[in-house]
Amino acid sequence: MGELVRFGVSMEGDLLKQFDEMIERRSYANRSEALRDLVRAAIVENQWQHGNNKTVGVVCLVYDHEMGDVGHKLTHIQHESEVQIVSSMHVHLDHHNCLETIVLRGKPAEIQHTADQLISLRGVKLGKLVIGHTGHGL
Amino acid sequence: MGELVRFGVSMEGDLLKQFDEMIERRSYANRSEALRDLVRAAIVENQWQHGNNKTVGVVCLVYDHEMGDVGHKLTHIQHESEVQIVSSMHVHLDHHNCLETIVLRGKPAEIQHTADQLISLRGVKLGKLVIGHTGHGL
Amino acid sequence: MGELVRFGVSMEGDLLKQFDEMIERRSYANRSEALRDLVRAAIVENQWQHGNNKTVGVVCLVYDHEMGDVGHKLTHIQHESEVQIVSSMHVHLDHHNCLETIVLRGKPAEIQHTADQLISLRGVKLGKLVIGHTGHGL
Amino acid sequence: MGELVRFGVSMEGDLLKQFDEMIERRSYANRSEALRDLVRAAIVENQWQHGNNKTVGVVCLVYDHEMGDVGHKLTHIQHESEVQIVSSMHVHLDHHNCLETIVLRGKPAEIQHTADQLISLRGVKLGKLVIGHTGHGL
Numbered sequence: 001m002g003e004l005v006r007f008g009v010s011m012e013g014d015l016l017k018q019f020d021e022m023i024e025r026r027s028y029a030n031r032s033e034a035l036r037d038l039v040r041a042a043i044v045e046n047q048w049q050h051g052n053n054k055t056v057g058v059v060c061l062v063y064d065h066e067m068g069d070v071g072h073k074l075t076h077i078q079h080e081s082e083v084q085i086v087s088s089m090h091v092h093l094d095h096h097n098c099l100e101t102i103v104l105r106g107k108p109a110e111i112q113h114t115a116d117q118l119i120s121l122r123g124v125k126l127g128k129l130v131i132g133h134t135g136h137g138l
Numbered sequence: 139m140g141e142l143v144r145f146g147v148s149m150e151g152d153l154l155k156q157f158d159e160m161i162e163r164r165s166y167a168n169r170s171e172a173l174r175d176l177v178r179a180a181i182v183e184n185q186w187q188h189g190n191n192k193t194v195g196v197v198c199l200v201y202d203h204e205m206g207d208v209g210h211k212l213t214h215i216q217h218e219s220e221v222q223i224v225s226s227m228h229v230h231l232d233h234h235n236c237l238e239t240i241v242l243r244g245k246p247a248e249i250q251h252t253a254d255q256l257i258s259l260r261g262v263k264l265g266k267l268v269i270g271h272t273g274h275g276l
Numbered sequence: 277m278g279e280l281v282r283f284g285v286s287m288e289g290d291l292l293k294q295f296d297e298m299i300e301r302r303s304y305a306n307r308s309e310a311l312r313d314l315v316r317a318a319i320v321e322n323q324w325q326h327g328n329n330k331t332v333g334v335v336c337l338v339y340d341h342e343m344g345d346v347g348h349k350l351t352h353i354q355h356e357s358e359v360q361i362v363s364s365m366h367v368h369l370d371h372h373n374c375l376e377t378i379v380l381r382g383k384p385a386e387i388q389h390t391a392d393q394l395i396s397l398r399g400v401k402l403g404k405l406v407i408g409h410t411g412h413g414l
Numbered sequence: 415m416g417e418l419v420r421f422g423v424s425m426e427g428d429l430l431k432q433f434d435e436m437i438e439r440r441s442y443a444n445r446s447e448a449l450r451d452l453v454r455a456a457i458v459e460n461q462w463q464h465g466n467n468k469t470v471g472v473v474c475l476v477y478d479h480e481m482g483d484v485g486h487k488l489t490h491i492q493h494e495s496e497v498q499i500v501s502s503m504h505v506h507l508d509h510h511n512c513l514e515t516i517v518l519r520g521k522p523a524e525i526q527h528t529a530d531q532l533i534s535l536r537g538v539k540l541g542k543l544v545i546g547h548t549g550h551g552l
Contacts, residue, residue: 004148009170011177013143014275019177022184026392032147033398038176039149039157040401046160056369058377060334062411089365091379093332097411101334101377103367116302122309125316125414128406135338135373137152138401164530171536178539194507196515198472200549227503229517231470235549239472239515241505254440260447263454263552268542273476273511276539281427285446286418287453290551295453298460308423314452315425315433322436413428 009035040138048108048131056086056134057111059102059118062126066096070123074100077121081114082106097125105134147173178276186246186269194224194272195249197240197256200264204234208261212238215259219252220244235263243272285311316414324384324407332362332410333387335378335394338402342372346399350376353397357390358382373401381410423449454552462522462545470500470548471525473516473532476540480510484537488514491535495528496520511539519548 011019023034047055065071078085083106091099102118104111112129119127149157161172185193203209216223221244229237240256242249250267257265287295299310323331341347354361359382367375378394380387388405395403425433437448461469479485492499497520505513516532518525526543533541 003151005151005154006146006148007154007169008144009147009173010142010144011170011174013141015174015177015181016143016145018181018275022181023396026396028396029398031145032149033396035147035173035176036149036153037395037400037403038173038180039153042176043153043156043160044402056338056375058336058375060336060377060406060408062332062409062414064411087365087367089363089377089379091363093411099332099334099379099408099411101336101365101379103365103375103377119313120299120302120304120309122305124313125411126320126409127313128408130336130404130406132336132375132404133338133402135340135369135375135401137156138338161534165534167534167536171534175533175538175541182540194476194513196474196513198474198515198544198546200470200547200552202549225503225505227501227515227517229501231549237470237472237517237546237549239474239503239517241503241513241515257451258437258441258443258447260443262451263549264458264547265451266544266546268474268544270474270513270542271476271540273478273507273513273539276476279427280424281430282422282424283430283445284420285423285449286420287446287450289417289419291450291453291457292419292421294457294551298457307421308425311423311449311452312425312429314449314456315429318452319429319432319436413432 043138044131044133047133052107054105054107054134055111056132057104057115058130058132059104059115060128060130061100061102061118061124062093063098063100063121063124064096065098065123067123070121073121074118077114077117078102081117083110083114181276182269182271185271190245192243192245192272193249194270195242195253196268196270197242197253198266198268199238199240199256199262200231201236201238201259201262202234203236203261205261208259211259212256212262215252215255216240219255221248221252319414320407320409323409328383330381330383330410331387332408333380333391334406334408335380335391336404336406337376337378337394337400338369339374339376339397339400340372341374341399343399346397349397350394353390353393354378357393359386359390457552458545458547461547466521468519468521468548469525470546471518471529472544472546473518473529474542474544475514475516475532475538476507477512477514477535477538478510479512479537481537484535487535488532488538491528491531492516495531497524497528
């Protein structure tokens with residue numbers, strides 16, 4: 001993280017008032033933390049669009065474990081993947097439906113490719129890739 | 139806009155360095171302007187999710203003017219709409235295809251409804267609603 | 277899920293060719309599964325915008341566990357929350373940084389509120405709410 | 415566009431019912447048109463992420479024409495740009511605020527670069543790039 005640097009920002013009074021109202025509703029302790037979150041989100045998005053360094057992503061899946069061979073196929077893709085599967089969590093939503101979150105480490109394009117393979121499986125009803133970050137330097 | 143207010147922000151040195159690199163690539167003159175843009179975008183998104191005041195939206199359409207009666211139907215929906223159609227621009231992309239940008243004023247839900255009607259027409263190949271703002275107080 | 281219903285879809289040949297290329301690259305077995313995924317994603321987005329039924333969301337956080345009291349505060353918010361916290365998974369990214377995925381059940385607005393509280397904490401560097409679904413009827 | 419091709423799609427009855435309700439609310443005439451719109455939107459997004467062919471984008475700006483030299487700078491960037499500026503429309507929102515929609519033709523990365531230059535200007539309060547398409551083959 002390095003040390004904290006302090007600098008001045010100027011903003012129109014009306015705009016600042018609306019910002020203060022919004023961040024209070026979202027439970028931010030102060031403006032600096034809210035601005036840092038906006039900055040970090042922009043940097044992470046930029047990194048996934050343009051960068052090629054290893055990073056972290058999370059795949060969230062909702063699937064019906066009784067449809068075909070989906071559970072086995074999900075495991076197979078994870079074992080064959082070129083990215084590192086760090087960990088996964090399984091939640092039983094009901095008799096049929098499961099939710100799984102899978103944490104992956106690798107380059108953005110590789111993580112995207114593995115996510116595509118998981119999400120496109122028959123039996124997987126809903127799949128999202130969350131673009132994340134290692135946290136280092138953020 | 140009101141007068142400019144100046145306040146201090148603290149940020150980790152590593153994070154600030156990455157932010158400075160990103161905003162330089164995007165041609166920002168300084169940090170304040172880049173931060174104001176992040177803040178304004180967050181406020182406008184929040185206003186469309188939770189607000190009920192009149193605002194401004196832009197519908198962008200790509201359509202084939204020779205498919206059915208699409209040109210006439212687009213005009214009809216705009217004349218019947220509960221929102222105010224401020225202005226529209228038509229661009230001939232090629233012999234078949236047109237691009238149209240339509241500026242609408244009204245409440246978020248009303249603008250969304252008119253946008254849905256325009257975008258769902260047969261002949262309209264691509265339609266997007268851009269959530270905008272009157273600029274007042276922003 | 278109910279039984280499978282079969283119906284006919286018509287599409288321009290050029291469009292279908294591009295669609296087939298895209299879904300092959302994304303590893304879909306066939307058009308039906310790819311179309312169902314597009315439909316399900318649209319329904320889930322619609323449900324979160326307009327619905328009020330209980331559903332499922334996933335909050336993904338990257339945070340520095342040594343910054344202030346963030347670990348304790350994250351736990352506290354989860355215990356005080358009006359939504360049900362189904363399960364969470366913790367991954368150690370490095371000496372400082374943690375990634376956590378938290379599965380929540382509740383109404384969309386309630387899940388959003390708890391997500392806002394978690395994401396806005398100082399120490400949380402990156403936070404995303406993934407809009408999910410119970411899987412029932414999807 | 416080429417000729418229409420007809421093919422069969424299978425979908426769970428519960429899912430189809432929810433889809434039919436959603437597309438009726440959005441004014442679609444039938445399932446085929448709604449499915450084609452989902453497919454087209456996915457193809458256009460894919461094209462902007464991975465393609466390098468010339469395409470079309472729309473930049474929507476809200477700005478205060480009295481702030482600095484913003485009007486002149488907007489014109490200057492458009493004249494210097496490597497992409498083709500097809501057309502633009504200007505709307506007077508109030509005494510201070512203007513809305514402008516600008517249609518650009520070029521490669522995705524070039525359009526993005528010109529959009530960044532326009533959006534980052536001081537005086538421009540809100541800027542969005544809409545990823546479009548020439549309509550050809552869509």
